[in-house]
Amino acid sequence: MNTLNKLGWSDFFETSLTPDEKQSMTIGRISTVNKTNYIVIHENGIKACELAGNLMFGLDENEKPKTGDWVLFVDYGDLGIISKVLPRYNxxxxxxxxxxxxxxxxxxxxxxxxxxxxxxxxxxxxxxxxxxxxxxxxxxxxxxxxxxxxxxxxxxxxxxxxxxxxxxxxxxxxxxxxxxxxxxxxxxxxxxxxxxxxxxxxxxxxxxxxxxxxxxxxxxxxxxxxxxxxxxxxxxxxxxxxxxxxxxxTPGTREFGLTASSSEPESSAFHGIGDLAKNCKFHNCTHTNEIGCKILMAVKTGGISEDEYESFMRLNREMEHYESSLQDRKQKGKKLSKIIKNMKKSGYKNSSTP
Ligand SMILES: Nc1nc2c(ncn2[C@@H]2O[C@H](COP(=O)(O)OP(=O)(O)OP(=O)(O)O)[C@@H](O)[C@H]2O)c(=O)[nH]1
Ligand SMILES: [Mg+2]
Ligand SMILES: [Zn+2]
The missing domain is CATH 3.40.50.300 (P-loop containing nucleotide triphosphate hydrolases)
Known part of the structure; x- marks a missing residue:
């Protein structure tokens, strides 16, 4: 196994490179992020790097390199300049x-x-x-x-x-x-x-x-x-x-807030509650007062404890909240870009552009 493979490199990342990139740049993996400084591990050691200007100003916060990301950098001796963040596997x-x-x-x-x-x-x-x-x-x-x-x-x-x-x-x-x-x-x-x-x-x-x-x-x-x-x-x-x-x-994290996009917590984390939910009479069952709700039934008969039920419902609420806030933001974003488009159409010019 070569050094890059030992660092976690795989075909998934290999296929995202052009032959030109392979020739002209060094592949590395982010070890630590310290504001605008990045410590990068590569085949021949460790390099302190910074982001190229277009990435620094062009990438969203979550698109900027994080610990574990693969990057390409140009080696200038004391410093490397990161010019690309490879697609994430997860x-x-x-x-x-x-x-x-x-x-x-x-x-x-x-x-x-x-x-x-x-x-x-x-x-x-x-x-x-x-x-x-x-x-x-x-x-x-x-x-x-x-x-x-x-x-x-x-x-x-x-x-x-x-x-x-x-x-x-x-x-x-x-x-x-x-x-x-x-x-x-x-x-x-x-x-x-x-x-x-x-x-x-x-x-x-x-x-x-x-x-x-x-x-x-x-x-x-x-x-x-x-x-x-x-x-x-x-x-x-x-x-x-x-x-x-x-x-x-990683530094200790107390909370592990959910960003789930699925509407039901997966069953394996909940020992079957998720599976039960699939058999509720109504497919959009909220498991709060519906007739034919398998979860409520299980709570009643003692198959699920009150505690487990509460916890399951809390997780559901949390994920719903995340989902709907995300939807809200997307909607707002769409509205905004429509307004801007219309303004442009009507000949409006941003006063800061000469
Ligand atoms: N008794 C006992 N103490 C331990 C054991 N492992 C770690 N400790 C002690 O627990 C304390 C915290 O350990 P750390 O390894 O710093 O904990 P951490 O999870 O990295 O903490 P953060 O970096 O703050 O997130 C230290 O005082 C350790 O010496 C263990 O197996 N038994
Ligand atoms: Mg620690
Ligand atoms: Zn139900």
Whole structure:
């Protein structure tokens, strides 16, 4: 396997290049983005790059290179100038926190997302489900980890942990003591890309460090007073593991807002609730008061707990909200361009153009 393949290069990207581009430019993958500076890994090392002017001003925020993106750059020695961002195979995105409806891209060209939760901060099934739904929307396979299993476990946590292992094939590990790290290592393949996600302090950087077998990522010491890590990761960063595999460390994310475009959360994240919904009497059933609603029926007979039902409905509402806001914006955009067209037709000239 050549170096580019080890970095995650594949035919998908190869076919997007012209022979001319291949000759005159260097291929690289974005490791870190720092405002207008990009650290790019390529076949012969690492290069600090900036965007060519036309990209800087011509691309939307989400089209600009993100960690994991493949780019072409021209090498000027100390600095590289990025002249093209290759089409993405997929990307991990989330709805930005806050009220604004906007998609934030976390990383591009990802094979697996490693979802990390830990016993110390607490296992959270609802959060896990939300993340799984979003991963399905992004077309990314999940690997679920439960870290810090060296700590004392309450009966309640033990129950939740067993459920997670059963239902989601979660791997219980300890980055400290190395428990089950071999199971995780076996899942990390050369040439595949893995983004680590989860709340701050769950141990994402520690796990990556122990995969790397050489300590070079800063990890936090939890302050007893605040329960927050002191060396908390502040930017996304892509590393190539010596043993093979590309990993991306990310700063902790509490919320994983959905940007789903499907109207029902997928069934596998919800253990059959989604499947039940398909059999409701009305295909546009809102599962709130309809006769013949299979979900309401299951809640009544105890097949689905109130908790699960609430969570399912919350996810639905969230996705609907995202969808309709997006529609709104598209409509507004259309109206605006129509107005501009009409103005142009009627001979209006922008006063700033000479
Ligand atoms: N007991 C125990 N502590 C761990 C384990 N793994 C990590 N820690 C500790 O948990 C704290 C947070 O670890 P980090 O690796 O910095 O967590 P993170 O997920 O990268 O956090 P952010 O960068 O803030 O998102 C540190 O104090 C680690 O030493 C583990 O397996 N067991
Ligand atoms: Mg970290
Ligand atoms: Zn229904």
């Amino acid at each position: 990307c991990l995105s989330r709805q930005k926190s806050g009220k604004e409806i906007a998609e934030q891209i976390i990383a591009a060209n990802i094979d697996y997302a490693v979802i990390v939760q830990c016993l110390e901060i607490g296992l959270n099934l609802r959060r896990l489900e939300r993340t799984l739904v979003q991963l399905q929307n992004c077309n990314i396979d999940p690997i679920v980890l439960i870290n810090k299993t060296d700590l004392l476990i309450s009966d309640e946590q033990q129950k939740t942990m067993s459920f997670m292992i059963d239902a989601y094939q979660a791997i219980p590990i300890s980055a400290y003591h190395g428990n089950n790290m071999k199971l995780l290592k076996d899942q990390i393949l050369t040439g595949k890309s893995y983004v680590f996600i989860g709340a701050s302090g769950v141990g994402k950087s520690s796990i990556i460090n122990s995969l790397q077998e050489g300590n070079d990522i800063k990890t936090g010491e939890i302050s007893q007073a605040t329960m927050k890590g002191a060396h908390t990761t502040t930017s996304r960063e892509l590393y190539i593991l010596k043993r093979g595999g590309v990993v991306i460390d």
